[in-house]
Structures are given as C-alpha cells and as structure tokens.
Amino acid sequence: MSYREQYEMVCGVETHVEMATKTKIFCGCSTEFGQGQNTQVCPGCLGLPGTLPVLNREAVNLAIKAGLALNCKIAEFTKFDRKNYFYPDLSKNYQTSQFDRPICENGWLEINVAGEKKRIGITRAHMEEDAGKLVHSGETITTSNSSGVDYNRAGMPLLEIVSEPDMRTVDEVVAYLEGLIQVMEYAGISDCKLEQGSVRFDINVSLRKRGSKEFGTRTETKNLNSFSSVRRCLEYEIERQAELLESGEEVIQETRTWDEGKGVTLSLRSKEDAPDYRYFPEPNLPPILIDKEWVEKIKATMPELPMAKRERLESLGLSEYDAVVLTATKAMGDYFDQALEKFDDAKTLANWMMGDLSALLKTNLCSFADSPVAPQQLATLLTLIQKGNISGKIAKTVLEEIYNTGKNPEIIIKEKGLAQISDECQLEKIVLEVISSNPKSVSDYQAGKKNAIGFLVGQVMKATKGQANPGLVNKLLKERLSKE
Amino acid sequence: MKTINKSLDGLHSMLVNKEISCTELTKAFIKQMHCCEPRIQAFLATSEDTALMRAAEVDKKIANNESIGPLEGLPAGLKDNICMQGIPTTCGSHMLESFISLYDATVTKRLKDAGAIVLGKLNLDEFAMGSTTESSAFHPTYNPWDLERVPGGSSGGSAAAVSACEVAYSLGSDTGGSIRQPASFCGVVGLKPTYGRVSRYGVVAVASSLDQVGILSKTVRDNAQVLNAIAGYDPQDSTSITANIPDYTQFLENNVKGLKIGVPKEFFSQELTTDKAEVINKALETLEQLGAEIEECSLPHMKYAMAAYYIIAMAEASSELACFDGVRYGHRAEANDMIEMFKNTRAEGFGQEVKRRIMLGTYVLSSGHYEDYYLKAQKVRTLIKEDFNQVFSKYDALLGPTNPQTAPKIGESSDPLAVYLEDIFTIPANLAGLPALSIPAGFVQGLPFGMQLIGKHFDEGLLYRIAYTFEQNTDHHHQVPVLLREVN
Known part of the structure; x- marks a missing residue:
C-alpha cells in the first residue's frame, strides 16, 4: 500500500438534489414519495404528443436560494435547454435541463476536516427534470425478461450542483457532501432523504503524483446515494487507479458504476462511447430574467445556515466540537434553539442533548426530528435541576419517563414522588x-x-x-x- | 349547396331565424362530406355521431330561445395533428395510427366552448412535413379545383375540406407556410397568427419555435370570427402571450386609404413566373386604386431564410419526434431488445420525409456541426427579424405572392429540395414570428393563386382590414371549384 502515498487524489462531485416543491418542475403532478406506480403522472410528464412544459416558479425560487446559500452568483439571464438521448425512463427522450446558462455559478462551501478549514469551489448549479424509474421483472436489469417504467419520478425538480475538483482526500469529499446536504437541508431546498434517493452523487476522481500540477485522467462513477458508498467507492477507485499507474498502465477516461454488493466499480462506457447530447435551447420555455428584487426577496427568506449557527453556538461558550455536533442536522440545531428559549444554560443543555437524550434516541432508533421528548420538556427538566427541585440523577429517570409517556416532567415528579428532599x-x-x-x-x-x-x-x-x-x-x- | 356555401354569419342567422335546424345543417354538411370524400379524401377520421348529438343540444337551446354564439352549431374540421379527446390523432403517420389523445388541445377546447361542431380530423403531410399532403401515410388529398392536383400542404386536408364546403372552416398549423400555401392552392383564406397569439398546447409539435395554429376559411370575416374564439393566453403554453385580444371583426372595414404597403422585391425572384407575378401586380393595382400606398422594399437577408429555416425546423423536429419510441404509445415494433425496439419502431413507423428530416436535424445539432449549422441559422434568424423591423418602421404591412406556384399535379413533386423551395415566401414570417395571411388573389390557368399579407407582431387586425377591403372589391372568393359545380 505504500505506493499509494506517492499519489494525490483529485476529486470533484456532481450532486443531484431533489428540490422540495409540492409539484413537479414542468407540470402540476404531486411530488409525494412512495405512491403507487404511475399514479403521479399526467399527459405532460408522460411525454404525450402536444403537451408543453410550464415552469414551476417555486423550483426557480429554491434554486436561487440554494445558489445564495452556496455563495454563488445568481444569473440575471438563465434558460433551459434540451439534452437529447434515448432511454425509456425519459418520457420525451430528451431531458429539459440547463446547458450554457445555468442559474447559479461560482460559489463555495466551507468544510472542516479535523479542525482544518477549506473552501470547496462550486462551479455551477442548474435546474433540470428527473427521469422515471425502470422497474425490472428480475433482480437486476441483466437477469430480467422485461422491465416497466414508473414515471412518478419523471419531472421531479432537480438541482445539479457541480463542484470544482478541489478535494484531495476521502475525508474532504465526505465532509463536502455532509456540508452540502446540511446547507440544502437548513435552507429548505430539499428534505435530503438519501434513503429515498432524493440526493445522488456522481464522483469524478483522478490521481496524480504528489507535487504534480497537472491532473491525471479521471473516471466518473455515477449514481451513488450514501456517504458510506461514496467512501468505499472512492477508496476502491483510488486503489484501482494507483495499481494501474504503478504497473505502467493508463487510467481510461470513462463512466463507471458502483456495485454496492461487490464493493467494486465497473466500467459503464468509455469517453468514445459518450453520447452526443445535442443540446439546444428549449423553445417552449422563454428565458428567465432574474432581477435584483427577486434575489433580495429570496435572500430575505434565508434561514440561519449551519456555518453561522456554529459561530453563534461558539459565541454562547460552547466548544467547536459541541457546535459541530449540535448543527449536524437541522432537526438537532432547531431542537437546541427551541430548548434554549426556555433554558439559558447552553453548556448544560448541550451536554444533555449530546449525552443522555442522544443515547436515548439512538437506542430507540429515533432522531431529534421525531423526538418524543419535546424541546420545551427538556428545558423544563433542566430548569428543575437548576432550581434544586430534583437531582441530576433523578432527572435521568424523569427523562426516560417523558420519553415513554410523553408526560410533562413536573407531573412525572409529582406522580412518582421524585422531588428532591430539602427539608x-x-x-x-x-x-x-x-x-x-x-x-x-x-x-x-x-x-x-x-x-x-x-x-x-x-x-x-x-x-x-x-x-x-x-x-x-x-x-x-x-x-x-x-x-x- | 346554397345552404352550406354561406359564410359563418349567413349560417348563423339561418339558425337564429330558424330557417334550418342545427341538426339539418349538420346533416347537410355531412351529406356534402359523403359526396366529396370519395374524390377529395380530406378527412382521416369523422365524428358524425358526436356532431349530431351536439347539434341536437344546440337545437334545444334555439328552441328555448337561448342566444347562441357566432360559431355555435357550425361545423368545423381539425388538422389531424391537433388533439381531440376520444378520436384518433394520427399526424398522418403510421406511428400514431392507433393513437387516441387523452385530452383536448386548447384550441379544440376553445372551439368546443364556442359551440363548434367538429366533423372530423383532416389529412396532412406526415407530421406536417411537406407541401403537398402526399406524404400522409394513409392517402393523398385531392384539390377540389382540379382533382389531378395536390391541395398543397401540410394543411392540405384543412384547405380542401373548406374549399369543397365539407366544413364551414377548419384549423391548420403553419410551421413554414403550411396554412397559407394550401389556402393559396385551394382558393381559401388562411391565417398564420403571430407566434404566441394562439395556444399550441395539444398540437403535436414539429418545430416548437416556428409552429403556430391558424385558420382556413372561405372569407376574411369568417377567419376573424374564428380567431376571436381561439386566440388568447393559455397558461399551459408558456410562449402564448398575455396581451388582450381585440374583437377582430371590428377591423373589417372596407378602407385601405393611406395605408402603406411594402412589396419586398425578393418576393419577385426567378421562382415566380410572369403569369403569377401578373396576378399579384393586378392585386397591387386594385389596392392602390382603393387608396393604399404601394412601394417596393427589401428584405436583404431573405435569400438565407430557406436554409436557416430548414436547419432550425429539422433540428427541432429531430428532438420533438424523439418521444415516438414505442415505449408509451403509438406503434411498437417486434424486437429482441430495447435498442432494437427503438430502431425497428422508428424505422417502421416513420415515412421517408420524416426520417430525412430527423437525420438532417440530428446532424446539424451534433457536436462539431452545431456552430456551423444550428448556431449560424439562429444568427440568420435574428438578421431576418431585423430586416422586418426595418421595413415595418416604414410600412404598415407587406404584400407578395403566398408561394411561387399554383398547385402541382399529384406525383409531380418528387425532388425534396424543389418542394422545400415552395415555402420560400412563407418561411420568413415563421422565422420572425409575424402574422401572415393568404387570400385568393386571382387565377392562373383556372387554378387559384394566393397573395400573402405579412404584418407586425399582433397586427392581425390590420391584415384582416386590407384583406377584407380587397375581398369586397374583387370576386375571386365567389368562384366555386369545379367539383362543387359537379356534385350539385
């Protein structure tokens, strides 16, 4: 493995984020997840003859918001283009996307790996429609006799966020993805449910000798949908490319696919076989002109983003570590703020949230988003400790009791006679x-x-x-x- | 014959005055259709039963002394690329032979809302690609003026059906002249409205930046009345315009005094033979005598229009027609795997002209050719728009021949390039999105020949006024095709 030390990884990521609109990007169909096959469809997203796209303005609002959250320049003029290729999940055999005039450009996202802060460049972010989903009769496409298409997902609004090739370690890549998703979640762009496929990653990676200025030949591995897959895929790809380079062979520029079961990447198509998408402007959608006023209006709705929130928590006297943990998910961050309104000792609150409550939630496979202990209940509990009504030890029992019964702490203390004896x-x-x-x-x-x-x-x-x-x-x- | 040959106003007042019931009127048109169809073949599908049901509803209203609208109870036809729920929309192609739309096009809905009675779907060149209606996968349509000749295209069925009085009026679509040229060949009035004036929702696209739905009618007034019904913003078509729609009949005044009409010299190129140029010149004289100021002008970039048009139209067509792959609807070929299914479906489903345009369109968008073809064509398009802006700063409208030829014989148009040239005078208005109207200008060797008026954006009213004045002072539109003299 030592030869790996000679190489430096260069990685850029394309992230597809499903935007949280109520309806699809070019028709009025619902975007609700998990509905019966082909029940969320209309002549438009089925690509029936004569239908025309009508842009969902909310998708543009969210794209602008995402761009602002990622420190991008918002285009004053942006337009849609057709990306032409044949595949059955694409109801019109072209995808309405954005080619040369994306809505967002030139942004950045700050990551923090083991205390080292770094800015990862965002090349662009553009809007596009999602495709449908192939449903195979067998286990996989190759072992199936037939396949059907579920078009519920066709026309879901996506934001494709393209990073610069700025990441140099696997940890940086994962930190970037975590940070990106955090921002998308905080800004309300997407619900970021990875398990439902609402975020997907394409990983571009190449190796070069340390100290070299030029990039090596890269591969692109498509459609990863979890951090652990990204990590494993990257480790595999680095190893594979390093072995090729060490043995004097060349890395082929190609698109690869990740086999989760086997833990390997497989060649999908080479650069020569790459389709010619024949982009041209979508004639059915007039260009979008975004004036300052529109951008300012969106800016005014921007909630506090993770970075600002971490800084605020640190200013309350919390450690950097505490701030990072408490802002990891929007739900946890919101929980903290809601509890803090009723209980002002940030450190004690942080300790309880990160300690006892986290443990309790974890054992029950629960999260802060659906915690049975409301932030107000935790605040009350901590106030009771502060006032000397109960001891910390008793409070742990009371917390569990709140979790199990949903009752307020005072009631539990009274019913169980748990009040502290100060007589x-x-x-x-x-x-x-x-x-x-x-x-x-x-x-x-x-x-x-x-x-x-x-x-x-x-x-x-x-x-x-x-x-x-x-x-x-x-x-x-x-x-x-x-x-x- | 005396009944059905009337204008929309004439038919309307017969209904209102109870001279004829709507059912009787509908039956009269159906009878005419049955008489003509063996020789004209303008229809691809008919909806007689629904038509008679709707007629009965109108009769009920009339019996109850309820008022009826100007189009209510009057029979219409739709080009078969305009969707209507429940009956086939084939686009004249085997690809969609079995396809029945799940919804009404906006124009279909608006006509229905206005009480129109749709008698059926009208023949066209396959996917509106052609100028003769011979490329329809099902059968050609014959010109009522001379059954050995084509009605023009691609809205050939729409023009022939109006000309033969099988319907009171019809809708067509015009991507590069597909309403105006058949109107010229069949001696009827054909309007291609301003791009965005009429919704394209539910009209099967062949080139979305050029397509526009329009009207074929016997008279200018009829045309304006139908435009009143179908024009206007449609939230389902993002390129439709929100501007208010005037009552177009208010423009129908018999007066062209002081109007400045430009005559682009490029319209009198070598493609236009002397006898046809004479017809147009005579029409110009008539308008001049009526007080219009006629002046020669120039559209210097027009010589590039045809090349630019076909590049853009084919590029868009290659993408618009990609949805026909056998997966969701329409023809599906037998095959062993997916790619083969795509290939066989498209090989079997599309005709020669459609395939030619898909291939050329794919080529001009391909990497390495995009800049040389598609992008350059778009630049030419901009120059042509600027040409029009220039002349419209001086003139109220432009006038010229609708097309270089009168209707050719069936089977005569075998060279695709020669057929493309047939659109040379109609294309510029599509490239610039301008309204353009063809009206009968006269006859050349017994065949109708049309002249074309091109106006400023949203200036359909003025085109109607000039055309109406011309119509009131000439009798070309009173001429009746040979066929009608025969059948009656």
Missing part, C-alpha cells in the same frame, strides 16, 4: 441514623480523612432513594461531624 428536619433524622450506623467512616473523617464524607453522603442518598438534596446533606453531615 432539614426530615434530612437531619436520616443523617443521624447514618452517622450512628457507620462509626468507622465517622472516625476516619474525624481523624482527618476528609474523603470519608463522600461515603456518608452516598448512604444518605441511598436511604432517600437519591431524592435528598446533596448540597444540603453535605452541609448537615459536616455540622454534625464537627460537633461530635
């Missing part, structure tokens, strides 16, 4: 009992072993099932022990 008279009795039944620890303490008090506190807590106010117990014990 001195009540505690005095127990303290005296503990002192009299633990003479060894008492004498140790009085002999100067101040640590021995910990054991005695523990005994009081045990006797009160953890409900005693630990500070008060400490104070009472010290008073008693110095008297004796």
Whole structure:
C-alpha cells in the first residue's frame, strides 16, 4: 500500500438534489414519495404528443436560494435547454435541463476536516427534470425478461450542483457532501432523504503524483446515494487507479458504476462511447430574467445556515466540537434553539442533548426530528435541576419517563414522588441514623480523612432513594461531624 | 349547396331565424362530406355521431330561445395533428395510427366552448412535413379545383375540406407556410397568427419555435370570427402571450386609404413566373386604386431564410419526434431488445420525409456541426427579424405572392429540395414570428393563386382590414371549384 502515498487524489462531485416543491418542475403532478406506480403522472410528464412544459416558479425560487446559500452568483439571464438521448425512463427522450446558462455559478462551501478549514469551489448549479424509474421483472436489469417504467419520478425538480475538483482526500469529499446536504437541508431546498434517493452523487476522481500540477485522467462513477458508498467507492477507485499507474498502465477516461454488493466499480462506457447530447435551447420555455428584487426577496427568506449557527453556538461558550455536533442536522440545531428559549444554560443543555437524550434516541432508533421528548420538556427538566427541585440523577429517570409517556416532567415528579428532599428536619433524622450506623467512616473523617464524607453522603442518598438534596446533606453531615 | 356555401354569419342567422335546424345543417354538411370524400379524401377520421348529438343540444337551446354564439352549431374540421379527446390523432403517420389523445388541445377546447361542431380530423403531410399532403401515410388529398392536383400542404386536408364546403372552416398549423400555401392552392383564406397569439398546447409539435395554429376559411370575416374564439393566453403554453385580444371583426372595414404597403422585391425572384407575378401586380393595382400606398422594399437577408429555416425546423423536429419510441404509445415494433425496439419502431413507423428530416436535424445539432449549422441559422434568424423591423418602421404591412406556384399535379413533386423551395415566401414570417395571411388573389390557368399579407407582431387586425377591403372589391372568393359545380 505504500505506493499509494506517492499519489494525490483529485476529486470533484456532481450532486443531484431533489428540490422540495409540492409539484413537479414542468407540470402540476404531486411530488409525494412512495405512491403507487404511475399514479403521479399526467399527459405532460408522460411525454404525450402536444403537451408543453410550464415552469414551476417555486423550483426557480429554491434554486436561487440554494445558489445564495452556496455563495454563488445568481444569473440575471438563465434558460433551459434540451439534452437529447434515448432511454425509456425519459418520457420525451430528451431531458429539459440547463446547458450554457445555468442559474447559479461560482460559489463555495466551507468544510472542516479535523479542525482544518477549506473552501470547496462550486462551479455551477442548474435546474433540470428527473427521469422515471425502470422497474425490472428480475433482480437486476441483466437477469430480467422485461422491465416497466414508473414515471412518478419523471419531472421531479432537480438541482445539479457541480463542484470544482478541489478535494484531495476521502475525508474532504465526505465532509463536502455532509456540508452540502446540511446547507440544502437548513435552507429548505430539499428534505435530503438519501434513503429515498432524493440526493445522488456522481464522483469524478483522478490521481496524480504528489507535487504534480497537472491532473491525471479521471473516471466518473455515477449514481451513488450514501456517504458510506461514496467512501468505499472512492477508496476502491483510488486503489484501482494507483495499481494501474504503478504497473505502467493508463487510467481510461470513462463512466463507471458502483456495485454496492461487490464493493467494486465497473466500467459503464468509455469517453468514445459518450453520447452526443445535442443540446439546444428549449423553445417552449422563454428565458428567465432574474432581477435584483427577486434575489433580495429570496435572500430575505434565508434561514440561519449551519456555518453561522456554529459561530453563534461558539459565541454562547460552547466548544467547536459541541457546535459541530449540535448543527449536524437541522432537526438537532432547531431542537437546541427551541430548548434554549426556555433554558439559558447552553453548556448544560448541550451536554444533555449530546449525552443522555442522544443515547436515548439512538437506542430507540429515533432522531431529534421525531423526538418524543419535546424541546420545551427538556428545558423544563433542566430548569428543575437548576432550581434544586430534583437531582441530576433523578432527572435521568424523569427523562426516560417523558420519553415513554410523553408526560410533562413536573407531573412525572409529582406522580412518582421524585422531588428532591430539602427539608432539614426530615434530612437531619436520616443523617443521624447514618452517622450512628457507620462509626468507622465517622472516625476516619474525624481523624482527618476528609474523603470519608463522600461515603456518608452516598448512604444518605441511598436511604432517600437519591431524592435528598446533596448540597444540603453535605452541609448537615459536616455540622454534625464537627460537633461530635 | 346554397345552404352550406354561406359564410359563418349567413349560417348563423339561418339558425337564429330558424330557417334550418342545427341538426339539418349538420346533416347537410355531412351529406356534402359523403359526396366529396370519395374524390377529395380530406378527412382521416369523422365524428358524425358526436356532431349530431351536439347539434341536437344546440337545437334545444334555439328552441328555448337561448342566444347562441357566432360559431355555435357550425361545423368545423381539425388538422389531424391537433388533439381531440376520444378520436384518433394520427399526424398522418403510421406511428400514431392507433393513437387516441387523452385530452383536448386548447384550441379544440376553445372551439368546443364556442359551440363548434367538429366533423372530423383532416389529412396532412406526415407530421406536417411537406407541401403537398402526399406524404400522409394513409392517402393523398385531392384539390377540389382540379382533382389531378395536390391541395398543397401540410394543411392540405384543412384547405380542401373548406374549399369543397365539407366544413364551414377548419384549423391548420403553419410551421413554414403550411396554412397559407394550401389556402393559396385551394382558393381559401388562411391565417398564420403571430407566434404566441394562439395556444399550441395539444398540437403535436414539429418545430416548437416556428409552429403556430391558424385558420382556413372561405372569407376574411369568417377567419376573424374564428380567431376571436381561439386566440388568447393559455397558461399551459408558456410562449402564448398575455396581451388582450381585440374583437377582430371590428377591423373589417372596407378602407385601405393611406395605408402603406411594402412589396419586398425578393418576393419577385426567378421562382415566380410572369403569369403569377401578373396576378399579384393586378392585386397591387386594385389596392392602390382603393387608396393604399404601394412601394417596393427589401428584405436583404431573405435569400438565407430557406436554409436557416430548414436547419432550425429539422433540428427541432429531430428532438420533438424523439418521444415516438414505442415505449408509451403509438406503434411498437417486434424486437429482441430495447435498442432494437427503438430502431425497428422508428424505422417502421416513420415515412421517408420524416426520417430525412430527423437525420438532417440530428446532424446539424451534433457536436462539431452545431456552430456551423444550428448556431449560424439562429444568427440568420435574428438578421431576418431585423430586416422586418426595418421595413415595418416604414410600412404598415407587406404584400407578395403566398408561394411561387399554383398547385402541382399529384406525383409531380418528387425532388425534396424543389418542394422545400415552395415555402420560400412563407418561411420568413415563421422565422420572425409575424402574422401572415393568404387570400385568393386571382387565377392562373383556372387554378387559384394566393397573395400573402405579412404584418407586425399582433397586427392581425390590420391584415384582416386590407384583406377584407380587397375581398369586397374583387370576386375571386365567389368562384366555386369545379367539383362543387359537379356534385350539385
């Protein structure tokens, strides 16, 4: 493997993001996922003769928003073009896309790999329609006798975001993809449900000798849909290309496909076989002129993006690590902010969210988006600790109880009698009992072993099932022990 | 014959005055259709039963003394590339022989809403590609003026059916002259409206940047009345224009005094023989006598128009027709695999002219040729638009022959390039998106010959006014084809 050290990877990614519009990009069909085959179709997206596209303005709004979130220049003039090729999932045998005048250009996204910050260039982002989906009678296309086409997905609005070949390590690529999806999710461009195929990646990768200025020959692996596939695919491709180069062979410029089961990339077609898409302007859609006013209107609706949010969390005294974890998903970030409105100790809140609540959600295969513990409930719980109504230990039990029953913390505490005991008279009795039944620890303490008090506190807590106010117990014990 | 040969106004007042019932009127047209069709063959499909059902509904309204609109109860025909729910839309191609549209084109819907009675679908060159209607996959259509001759094309069925009084009027489509040239050959009025004036939704596209739906009618007034019904913004066609639609009949005044009419000298090139030039010159004299100012002008880039047009039209056609692959509808060939299925379907489904245009269109868009052909053609298109802007700063309208020839005999047009040349005078208006109207200008050896008026964008009204004035002061439109004299 050592020869791998000689090579540097160069990677750029094309990301297809399904934009979260209610209807398709060129017709009024619903974009709802998981409906019966060919139930979300109309003459338009089926490519029936005589139909014409009508642009969904919301798709343009989202594309502008995505461009702004990625620091792109928004085109004042943009247009659609036809990309011509024959495939049954393409109902008109051309895809309405954007060729030479994309809506967004020249942006960047900042990534952070192990504390190193880096800007990855965004070459362009353009709008296009998705194709339908082939449904094979067998397991795969090659083992099937027949295939059908489900056109529900045909005409779904996509944004294709093309990065510069700026990434040099697999970690950078994954950080870029995570960052990109985070931004898309935060800005409300897409629901980014990878498992539903609403984001897909094409990975362009080449190797070059370290120190070399020129790029090597690249391959493009199409249609990956998870970070782990991207990581495995890249590692495989780097290894494969390195072996070729080491043995004096050439990397062929080609399109490859990722076989998830076997964990390998396979050649799909070479550059020579690449289709000539014969792009030309779509005559049925007038060009779109985007004035400043339109852009400003979209800008005004832009929510706080992950980078700004991380900076804000750090300004609240959280560590960079905490800020990164809390902003990883929009749901977690929103949860934090909602809880923070009712409970202002950011650090404690962060600890509870990242610790106990995360663990609880994880065990139950749940996420912050659908957490049964509402942010307000967590805030109340933490406030109760802060006020000394319950101990931290009891709070963990209460949290689980909220999770299971949905009841508010005060009610759980009342019903289960979990409130902290801060009544001195009540505690005095127990303290005296503990002192009299633990003479060894008492004498140790009085002999100067101040640590021995910990054991005695523990005994009081045990006797009160953890409900005693630990500070008060400490104070009472010290008073008693110095008297004796 | 006396009944059905009337203008739309004439037919309308007969209905309103209860001189004839709508059912009787419809039956009279159906009878005429049955009489003519064996020799004209303008129809590809008829919808007699639905027509009579609709006629009965109109009769009920009339019996109840409800008012009816100007087109209500009057029979119309649709070129068979205009979708109408429930009956075939074949585009004159084997590819769509079995295809029935799931929806109505906007123009179909608007005609239905206006109470029109659609008698059927009319023949055309396959996918509107041609100028003779001979490339229809099913049968040719014959010119009512001379049954040995073509009616022109591609809206040949639409022109012949109006000329033979099988329908009161018809809709056609015009990509490079496909309404105006057959109107000229069949002695009827044909309007290609401004691009964007009439919705193209539901009209099978062959070249979306050039296609426009229009009207073939017996008189100018009829034409204006139908335009009133079909024109206007359609949210389903993003290239349709939101501007308000005037009542086009208000422009029909018998007066051209002071109007400046330019006559592009390029329209009198060697393609136009002397006898035909004479017809046009006589028409110009008539208009001049009526007070119009006639002046020669020039469209200097017109000589490049034909080449540019065919490059753009074929490029777009190659893409528009890609959807016919046998996967979802239409013809599907037997094959062993997917690619073979695509190939066989298209090889069997399309005729020669369609294949020629798909291949040429694919070529001009291919990488390495795009700049030399498609892009250059688009630049020429811009220059031609500028030519028109120039002349329209001086003139109210342009006038010239609709086309260089009168109708050729069936089978005479075998050289595709010669056929393409037939569109030389009609193409510029499509490239520039301008409205253009063909009206009967006279006769050459007993065959009708049309003159063409080209106007500024959205100036259909003025074209109607000039044409109406000409019509009122000449009697060409009163001439009746030989066939009609025979059948009645």
